[in-house]
Amino acid sequence: MLQRVATEPDASADPERPAAEPAVPERPASLEQFLAGIGTRAFRFAEAGLRQREDALDAVQDAMMKMLGYQDRPAGEWTPLFWSILRRRIIDIQRRRRFRLGWLSPEPRHEDGSAVDWADDGPDPSRAHDGSEGYAQLSAALATLPARQREAFSLRVLEELDVATTARAMGCSEGAVKTHLSRAREALQRKLEDWR
Template structure:
């Protein structure tokens, strides 16, 4: 089930199966959303292994909802994954507080992607661009990062994003607006 996630190669285009209104099965839905879910979790958790665990846990929890209509799978999956990421962040903070006398900073290591492009300079530019975007997204407050990722990168509509985030549509619009402004400021220097 995690095959699409574990190879770590970037997608140049979005999976068509993830964009269909009704995938053939829950397995097809999960296979189509796996890589994007991993990226979302990796930005939130900043550690590859934790991101893989979070996505796998969310996918396992989705199996309990396979009898639900396919139209409910997308917001339900993103909501489950988001809550799993928040739980993992809380546990990490709790462990750091109790296990260390000094606060520790997350390492923020670089994200390496497999070189599958025919043009090395284009591949390098793509990796560099993604690394800058991931770093800028990682610097946003959680709700802004979630709103941006779900609305812009996942192309969910406002209502679906609001259901996934557990907030109002107005809150989604506010978080998204603030995220866009912050990302624009952060990414202006990179261009």
């Protein structure tokens, strides 16, 4: 599915092609069901932003724990609220990482003087699950995008949230979401065409 998202042209660009009606997601009966259903997608989102598996798992777990405090909220508010909480948690981890690496210790280096890459090169559960080269290429291309573009693309295209919900989750206007998404699509298209 992810490969299809990255390579198919936008349906709105082809006037001959009828637009597919968006699927209405089923409302979960409980917050626990909602969190169980969103866990894998949330991990992928966090991993794209943090580029470290353990930090991504921590961010998702923290966001889920915080969501338990909002179980009295209507189910319609859970989706934008969860993505907003997770996004803020990712930003917090990124800031703490920059502070820790930048102020408390010099940048770690190998014996040959090259910078240490802290990314986990081990098998990635999401890639093993999908088993496709397309996901790896899309993931690598997403990692090169600025954070706001990556968030807009992930929430609008991969998570299929509407513009208003994405804007609430990102804490910006609907116009900003559209701008970030447009720039992300252009950059991803260029990047993925280079890899063909």
